[in-house]
Amino acid sequence: MxxxxxxxxxxxxxxxxxxxxxxxxxxxxxxxxxxxxxxxxxxxxxxxxxxxxxxxxxxxxxxxxxxxxxxxxxYVGMRYLKPEPKSIAPADVAQDIITKAQNALFLLHRGLDVAAIERAANRLAGAEMIYAFGSGGNSSMIATELQNRLFRLGLRITASSDHSMQLMMAAAAKPTDVLIGSSFSGRNAELVRAFALAREAKVPTIALTQSESPVAHAAEITLPVDLPEGDNIYRPTSTRIAYLAVVDILASLVAYRIQPQATVTLRRIKQQLVTHRDGDDRQLLGD
Amino acid sequence: MxxxxxxxxxxxxxxxxxxxxxxxxxxxxxxxxxxxxxxxxxxxxxxxxxxxxxxxxxxxxxxxxxxxxxxxxxYVGMRYLKPEPKSIAPADVAQDIITKAQNALFLLHRGLDVAAIERAANRLAGAEMIYAFGSGGNSSMIATELQNRLFRLGLRITASSDHSMQLMMAAAAKPTDVLIGSSFSGRNAELVRAFALAREAKVPTIALTQSESPVAHAAEITLPVDLPEGDNIYRPTSTRIAYLAVVDILASLVAYRIQPQATVTLRRIKQQLVTHRDGDDRQLLGD
DNA sequence: CCGCCATGATTTAAATTCTTTTCATAATTT
DNA sequence: AAATTATGAAAAGAATTTAAATCATGGCGG
Missing domain, CATH: 1.10.10.10 (Winged helix-like DNA-binding domain superfamily/Winged helix DNA-binding domain)
Structure with a gap:
């Protein structure tokens, strides 16, 4: 520590x-x-x-x-962070953004509920179907990212940023499925409704959001991402980087759950892809 | 330093x-x-x-x-990074991912070509229309992100991950437009072709990619993102975080170019949005 | 309720360890 | 060969730690 x-x-x-x-x-x-x-x-x-x-x-x-x-x-962490960069000179802006991003990762790591992530990973690994929800530029990207990461592991998953679709999907989900939703603000009322619907039907629910927020309370498992307000308001990107990291951790854990020998296998597969990078396999790597 | x-x-x-x-x-x-x-x-x-x-x-x-x-x-930086986490225990996986992400940001900052970013920002700020290209899970996300960030500043921009569309759009672009493309591998042949087409028509081109790669050579301005191979092959996310940071820097610089007094104004606008977060303005903030 | 003892916190002083300066020597360059 | 630079030995000077002593505080018996 x-x-x-x-x-x-x-x-x-x-x-x-x-x-x-x-x-x-x-x-x-x-x-x-x-x-x-x-x-x-x-x-x-x-x-x-x-x-x-x-x-x-x-x-x-x-x-x-x-x-x-x-x-x-x-170096990162407790460093005093001004809400704005020192000047609008490119070098200062760059430094400001990089530092804030590193800081967001540091704080995320600090407040990370590892046990909750593990439970979430177990749920996802055993799901028959996964629904990933998120709206607005940021959370919809997280949903897409979840799909992007998990389908590669052979899981069945669909992402949606459409509120109406989310509600219908939540209503259609079965107890063997999993609903995972993201909300930076934690106040996405439609997502709360989707969670409520799902829980009525005993569908496991996972939320990536601020702790103690409406969305957090609506889900069964909450993966809290609590960053100081400053980061949230003025520049969403550093917060999003923290969310992306959570998705990455989640996806990695799921990968390990699904195939215990994944480490070796995955490496071999990817080594292959790299060797053939000039061929047509490129897309699999994900440019 | x-x-x-x-x-x-x-x-x-x-x-x-x-x-x-x-x-x-x-x-x-x-x-x-x-x-x-x-x-x-x-x-x-x-x-x-x-x-x-x-x-x-x-x-x-x-x-x-x-x-x-x-x-x-x-703390970050030159730290020795193993290709795999210490164990597949959740805490170790989390630590591994966070450290790699912070490291990617550190290395990005190190190798950042600030002058090139500034030139790119100037081009984007003055463009009549912007085309953002990228394919595969990762680069397409970067293109979307560019659109997401720049349209808010009042710029005209469209993102595409479709190779055929990219070629047609590149052919249709005018010298007052800007084409910006992303490729993690730097070997996206279709993107190279799009850049070539654009340059024939004297359309300014910007590439976010590995330096000295085919894509880098094809563009007029290259924003190099050079991270050690290890990061690229086994886990694309830390690399993507670096790309996202570049987009963030770029978008911020463009914002400052477009409205010199943006700092104060933007803050006021966002403060407003936060106050009304429970209302319908939420989407503007981007959940 | 008072005073003594015990415990723990804190300081002073001494010893040790570490760091830096000085100066002499060796190596290298001109 | 002279001058310059690099290096190391020894000594001086700090800084840090250990050990012993002092002080304060609280508990307990008278």
Missing amino acids: DIFTTMQEERGRLSQSEIRIADIVLNDFEFAVNASIIELAGKADVSPPTVTRFCRRLGCESFSDFKVQLARTA | DIFTTMQEERGRLSQSEIRIADIVLNDFEFAVNASIIELAGKADVSPPTVTRFCRRLGCESFSDFKVQLARTA
């Missing part, structure tokens, strides 16, 4: 002085990362050994180890 | 001993990040002062500063 999470989790169990140290580090790690143990101790009004003990308690070998851990995580 | 790039750029100007140090750091920074100056010096068969001098030459204050810089960048 990363040092920031540890620090926040342990905070309750720390002593007065240690809490002071933790707060300084959390508030200003640009300082913390560059400071010596004496400087840090001075700023926290404690003695150097207290700082060392603090580091040990957090599972680090030593103070310098702590700094390395800190620097490692600070 | 990050310390790895600096190290590679400076490599030619370094002395024998310093090159040995650099190579050890580049090959095994898990070691380098945790080692003391004495350990590192020992492994490189040099004296500690040489290591200090090496760090200074790379623009660091001191050895510890060097280690911090290193840890900062090593």
Whole structure:
């Protein structure tokens, strides 16, 4: 686990002085990362050994180890993210977008409910038919992506971004099928209705959405993607990258479920495709 | 700039001993990040002062500063990536996918041709009509995404994943239009043909693809996305995330070109949409 | 309710380890 | 061969850690 999470989790169990140290580090790690143990101790009004003990308690070998851990995580993650790039110069815009995307992935990983993903993967792997729903530019892309990834594994799946179709399909689904839906906002009322219909008919339902949202409550299994609002509002792409990563994880897990020896087999198949890349097999790889 | 790039750029100007140090750091920074100056010096068969001098030459204050810089960048970036996850346990698969995605973004940023992106953005901003082409699950998604992002800015754009349509559209395009195409492999022969047709008619062409590939050579402006093969073959998603980031950068730059005061305006518009999220405006945000 | 003891937190001081500077020597270039 | 550069040894100087001592806090018996 990363040092920031540890620090926040342990905070309750720390002593007065240690809490002071933790707060300084959390508030200003640009300082913390560059400071010596004496400087840090001075700023926290404690003695150097207290700082060392603090580091040990957090599972680090030593103070310098702590700094390395800190620097490692600070690259992305807790970095302060401005809502807008520094300037509209191409280099700044690029940096801004890349950093935000990396950050979204970092935060996603942090809040990932691995157990839920596993349950979802098991459901998908055993489904007779899968319905993937999502609307609006973003979620419809996720639905398409699910179809794109899962049909290759030999699963039966259809994606739809059409609300009316979604409702009809949900009504037609059977308990041996699975309905999986995506909503970035978590407030897609039609998707909620489709989930409700499906659950009445005992069809397993999976939602990719914000936790504690209407869509999340409507589904049986929720795969929560909770990113700070800033990311959502001003630039949907970094959020979408997080969703894509979830789909990727899900699809990979399903692949492993379906064919236990998939690792070797898949590699051989793909190696073949690459060798013949100039031939007609190209599409299978997916350009 | 990050310390790895600096190290590679400076490599030619370094002395024998310093090159040995650099190579050890580049090959095994898990070691380098945790080692003391004495350990590192020992492994490189040099004296500690040489290591200090090496760090200074790379623009660091001191050895510890060097280690911090290193840890900062090593979180993603040069990290050694196994082609397969450690195990097929959900947590390992998730970690593997997230790390690879972050890595792809890091490498993309590294190799990004900002000037080319800027030229492309200028072309797109001034186009009377834009044709976005891409085939196969991945590139067709990129084309759709381009349409999704650019139509919101008031640009006229159509996306197509149909080879025949692409050829006809390329033939019909005018010099005031722009053709933009994506190919992950860089070997999409039909796309090359479309580019050739367009260039005959003096239509500006932009390619999102591997540099030095047939598609790259066929276009006037190439936005290179060069990721190590491993990423491409076994899991297309991390590569796609890199492509999506390029689209995002491109679209943002175009937005700034079209409306200089876009920053403030866009924010206001979106704030409005968020306030009314429960109403019917939802689709505009793109769920 | 008070005071003593025990526990744990914290600091001071000492020792150790690590890093850097200085200076001398070797290698290389001009 | 002289000058320049690179390197290492030794020493000086920091920084870090360990160990011992002090302080505070809370519990428990009188």
